[in-house]
Amino acid sequence: MTLANYLVLASILFTIGATTVLVRRNAIIVFLGIELMLNSANLAFVTFARMHGDLTGQVVAFFVMVVAAAEVVVGLAIIVAIYRTRRSASVDDVNLLKS
């Protein structure tokens, strides 16, 4: 079982995450897609750390987890706030970023 398989898994997970973000409308599901992408990146980091025998990758993975945890807090808060005002969790109903 070579380490390359982990990388393949990471890219599959990333692709699933990215596709989820692109095709789903529900903000919660989109959020899950983002988490999936973050964790696939973590998996890639850890794999590379293992490959090179260097701990830096694992350290970065921890950072990513911390940042992801903070992001989840903020992101879920925003989604809840939007849901309260708009009565919808669809990302397509929130297009105020338009210029």
Next chain:
Amino acid sequence: MTLPAVLPVLAATEEHVTAQAADGVYSSAWLLVAIPLVSAAVLLLAGRRTDRWGHWLGVLASAASFVVGASILLTMLGQPDEERVRDLHLFSWIPAGEFTLDAGMRVDPLSMTFVLLVTFVGTLIHVYSVAYMEHDRDRRRFFAYLNLFVAAMLLLVLADSYLLLFVGWEGVGLASYLLIGFWNHEMPNSVAAKKAFVANRVGDVGMIIAIGLMFATFGATDFETVFAGSPAASEGLLTATGLMLLLAATGKSAQFPLQSWLGDAMAGPTPVSALIHAATMVTAGVYLVVRSGPVYAGAPTALLVVAIVGAFTLLFGAIIGTAKDDIKKALAASTMSQIGYMMLAAGLGPIGYAFAIFHLLTHGFFKAGMFLGAGSVMHGMDDDVNMRRYGALSGLMKVTWITFGLGWLAILGVPPFSGFWSKDKIIESAFATNDGHGWQPWVFGLVALVGAGITAFYMSRLFFMTFHGRRRWSDGHGRSDVDADAPVRHPHESPALMTWPMIVLAVGSVALGGLLTIGDAFAGWLEPVTGHVEHHEPVLPIWLIMALTLVLVAAGAFLAWRQYGAAPVAVVAPRGSVLTRAARRDLYQDDVNEALLMRPGQYLTRSLVFGDRQVVDGAATGLARTVAGSGELVRRLQNGFVRSYAATMVLGVVVLAAVVLAFQL
């Protein structure tokens, strides 16, 4: 002082007299300019409050200038030649670092000749205008402009540098413009004023270039420095300067090729035509050439061109004069032709300078007198200028008839009237010019000779058509010698305020030439400026030239008598020969100008405007439109949908990854 008798060619034998500082009465020369200028300012600024007495203030200002001028003249006459050239320093005009130019006045016999001519004839014409313009509600403004003109003209002739001369030069141009268009409520008058203004600006370009050349060559523009440096300067430069000065002179003096404005300038009130467009302003070009004698001394080619322009205009104006039925335009053509004589004389070099100025002086008297006579005739004929509707006025306007007749004899060059002495001298000098070119004396001499004959013809035509022959108007009782529907006129002699100036000018036309010729008085008087010149023998004997001139003059006058005095004059101008039709249209000068300059100029400006709109503006607005358009396109991407932003990001990452991989593999 003395010329070696063996020297075959005429030459200036003495240096031009160097100027001395002005003292005594000379130091009041600035008053000459200041008095009419202040009067003009008062009349213009005080407005309608001065309407009641404004015209007399104008007369007074002009007369005061004349008194100052006369007192300077008397002082000058009492002094020897070498003390007659004075420089009056006025103030530091342009102190610009290393270049300083002082405003000053050059009081010498040449400028004093002009001062006396301008103020004397000017004052007479002011007096005449009081009556002539009596019923014009803007008479005060008219006198303000006349005074402005006198001031500018005096500044022009008194200036001691080309730059100050240029100020006066523009001043007379402005006054001329204002006065031609004095009745500007009628379109043709304002068009004529604009035409004169534009033609003069073309000449002014020459003046500006000439001043620039002097500044570049001598580092100064005052007469003293320029004339002192001229002998050492290169001939090419002097020729260029001379030609540019000539261009300026052709504009102001209505010489070929810039002469077309003078005929239209007759749209102004007749006193204006007499003062500005006959006696004084239009002779400024001659003054310029004579004053610049030292420059031309080093530029024989430029001098030759001056003579050619003069000779050409002489014939040109004379031919136009033979066909004009408008009395003022006929006189204008005559002015053009006579100034051609002066230019020709000036172009002959030092031998001609004195005669150019002499003819200018006598011409100023007789032509101004004739213009005033024409004004008097118009006054009696309800401002009709068509000579074909005149006739048989001699008995009804006796003073006008006699004074005009004296002017007529003077311009014909009948001895002993003024014109004889001056014009004959010019013809004689034209035959005497000789500096290596064998053709010159013959060509110039014959042109001047033939010109005298044509002059006699057209002036006699004018005289006979106006004062003699049949009555081609109706006296109100249905009586006319021609047709029943002739216009009704009540010709009458003009008031004394108009006749007296005419009488004085007529006396000048009779006596001035002879008086100033006694003992070569006038040539001697100008010597401090023009240098002393020994007369050169003409290619023909003098008696023969004189006899030929008189024969031609008599023939011209006789021909005119036969056609317009003895024979009936048609009320409607006959179709005439090709030459007559051409002369009626100013020998197609306007058409040529229009075809060669005006239309191409208009096309040029139009295409430039088109180019500006399409190319320059097009580039600017096109750029703006491109930016706006691409902004509009890119704006579509900002649709606010998070997923499409995410898709863009993914796409970007994929592309980046593809590029990185492509370059690494």
